[in-house]
Amino acid sequence: MSAFVEALGDGAVVAKRNLIKIKRVPDLIVFSTLSPIMFVLLFAYVFGGSIAIPGMDYREFLMAGIFAQTVVFGSTITGAGLAEDIQKGVIDRFRSLPMARSAVLIGRTTSDLANNVIVIVVMSVTGLIVGWRIHSSPLEALAGFALLLLFAYAVSWGMAIVGLMVRSPEVFNNASFIAIFPLTFIANTFVQESTLPGPLKTFAEWNPVSAVTAAARDLFGNTNPLAPPADVWPLQHPVLMTLIWVVVFLLVFVPLAIRQYRKAVAR
Amino acid sequence: MARMADAIVAEGLVKRYGSVVALDGLDLVVPEGTVMGLLGPNGAGKTTTVRVLTTLLEHDEGKATVTGLDVVADAKQLRRRIGLSGQYAAVDENLTGFENLDMVGRLYHLGKKNSRERARELLERFDLVEAADRPVKGYSGGMRRRLDLAGALVAKPAVLFLDEPTTGLDPRSRLGMWDVISELVAGGTTLLLTTQYLEEADRLADKIAVIDHGKVIALGTANELKDQVGGERLELTVGSAQDAASAKAVLTPLAIGDITLDERSHRLTVPVTGGADVLVDGIRRLDAESIKVLDIGLRRPTLDDVFLTLTGHAAGGNGAEEKQGEQEA
Known part of the structure; x- marks a missing residue:
């Protein structure tokens, strides 16, 4: 128990360090919120006219998808931040200290979660401006936001593994883009998965991003009354499925990330 | 357990990276309260040695203890007793000097009050009081190195490891660092220092271990080494x-x-x-x-002569050899 408390305490010290960076380099938060704003506007006004979702307004459909995409992108900061810390020798310093092995990762993922909270607030305001509305109860809406953040938090542990392996923020950014674009686009984020061709449809149906998007849509009351019922179990029970994904991700990624951290040294 | 008087004991350390042998049976003994200079060109195995001794890297063969604690089995306990300042100043650019040291104190579990006091004390000692509350981003190279060294001293370590503490510094900052390190050593800290500057080893170390291809190829005081070469x-x-x-x-x-x-x-x-x-x-x-x-x-022969005679190549290396060395290290 005391080891766990120590890990949380050390994690808080590291998280504080990362949060000071957000404060000292405000450009970071400005740009990480500008890009989702841009996405909302682009999709709402550029594609919105040509992507028809029979039964509902596209902007209402769109927002949950953009939320999901954005928090997944937000989780990549974890990997880039760790890669940068390795490159600069900061991880060497941390690893020579008598601190908990998991603390740097706990601190990193926690501060990146905070970053995602800020981004979600900004995006919600943008969404409300372009015509998105929440049609559910405040409690359900809160649950929707919480689920998005929880999902991103679990994904960021996976990003941590990659960041610790590649040890260079530039390489990490390129690598994560290649993985994240298909994951967030071959999904129900911007189109209904039922419109996708064969194999892409199957991929989208089982894609964790689809589950969290569908869950958020349910909880925000942005579901399409005319949409055909989902063909597969994950999208029939998106909230439960998202929680399952979160647990699986954490069970797999956390130990792997800590293992990778123990081996990580600067070049 | 090693003799109490030996702060660092390494026996037959071997570390391989794939087919590259970074440490090839390295032996080293550093008595308590002395300064050992690990002198060698890039890629000789200096950084790997420091990483093994500071628990950052597990060796493949051999045994190493620091203050009697095994670097693998007692790693966590050992980390409380050592301080490390690496090749690059591992300070956080966005934090102030004070915040950097305070953070390190907290991670050594010194507690809030002690961490703050210790941070202020070290900032004063390393002539960083004026810059204490400014982000490190605006610090000069010399100031960063001093702050990094201060970070290694937060927990008053019994054994201090400095990996190329002056690499990349201009001559004036280098002299400043040497003064700081000399003062420290005068206080009785055991120090393992790696360097590729012969002058630095000559000036700071009680004993010098010349290391090449992952092995100690000569050991002695600067004068003994010079005598060994004759000339x-x-x-x-x-x-x-x-x-x-x-x-x-x-x-x-x-x-x-x-x-x-x-x-x-x-x-x-x-x-x-x-x-x-x-x-x-x-x-x-x-x-x-x-x-x-x-x-x-x-x-008298300079350490450069010594180096050349012992290794068959000049210190520092150059071009391709140095690049390859970086990867090996």
Whole structure:
């Protein structure tokens, strides 16, 4: 128990360090919120006219998808931040200290979660401006936001593994883009998965991003009354499925990330 | 457990990266309260040695203890007793100097109050008080290194590891770092210092271990190493070819090898042994023959000479060799 408390305490010290960076380099938060704003506007006004979702307004459909995409992108900061810390020798310093092995990762993922909270607030305001509305109860809406953040938090542990392996923020950014674009686009984020061709449809149906998007849509009351019922179990029970994904991700990624951290040294 | 008097004991350390052997049976003993300089070119295994001894890297074979604690089995306990300042200043650019040190104190679990006090104390000691509350981003290279060194001292470690503490610094900042380190060492801290600067090892270390290809190839004080190589010589310049010939004849009894004569500059190099006495003796003999000497001196080998003799290549390396070395390290 005391080891766990120590890990949380050390994690808080590291998280504080990362949060000071957000404060000292405000450009970071400005740009990480500008890009989702841009996405909302682009999709709402550029594609919105040509992507028809029979039964509902596209902007209402769109927002949950953009939320999901954005928090997944937000989780990549974890990997880039760790890669940068390795490159600069900061991880060497941390690893020579008598601190908990998991603390740097706990601190990193926690501060990146905070970053995602800020981004979600900004995006919600943008969404409300372009015509998105929440049609559910405040409690359900809160649950929707919480689920998005929880999902991103679990994904960021996976990003941590990659960041610790590649040890260079530039390489990490390129690598994560290649993985994240298909994951967030071959999904129900911007189109209904039922419109996708064969194999892409199957991929989208089982894609964790689809589950969290569908869950958020349910909880925000942005579901399409005319949409055909989902063909597969994950999208029939998106909230439960998202929680399952979160647990699986954490069970797999956390130990792997800590293992990778123990081996990580600067070049 | 090692003898109490030995702060660092490494026996037959081997570390491989794939087919590359970074440490090839390295042995090292550093007595408590002394400064050991680990001298070698890039890729010799200096950084790997420091990483193994500071628990960052697990070795493949051999055994190492620091303050009697095994670097693998007792790693966590050991981390409380050591301080490390790495090759690059591992300070956070966005934090202030104070915040950096405070954070390290908290991670050593010194507690809030002690961490703050210790941070202020170190900032004062390392002449960083004025810059204490400014983000490190605006610090000079020398200030960053001093802050990084301060970070290694937060928990008053029994053994301090400095990996190339002055690499990349300008000459003035380097002198500043040397002063700081000398002061520290005068206080009785055990220090393992790696460097590729011979002058640095000469100036700071009690003993020097010359390391090449992952092994210690020579060990001793700077003077012992120089003696080991020998090569003490009398160098003199005279005014004419005639004087040069006479001087050569007069000095032959002192020479322990062939005397070389540069005809053009009338400069003689006489390999000798015996230090200053030989110089005095030589001057007396020349004076007795009324040979006019323009310049004379006893040249001891520099550590550069030592290095070249021991490793067959100059310190620092260059070009491709150095690049490959970086990867190996």
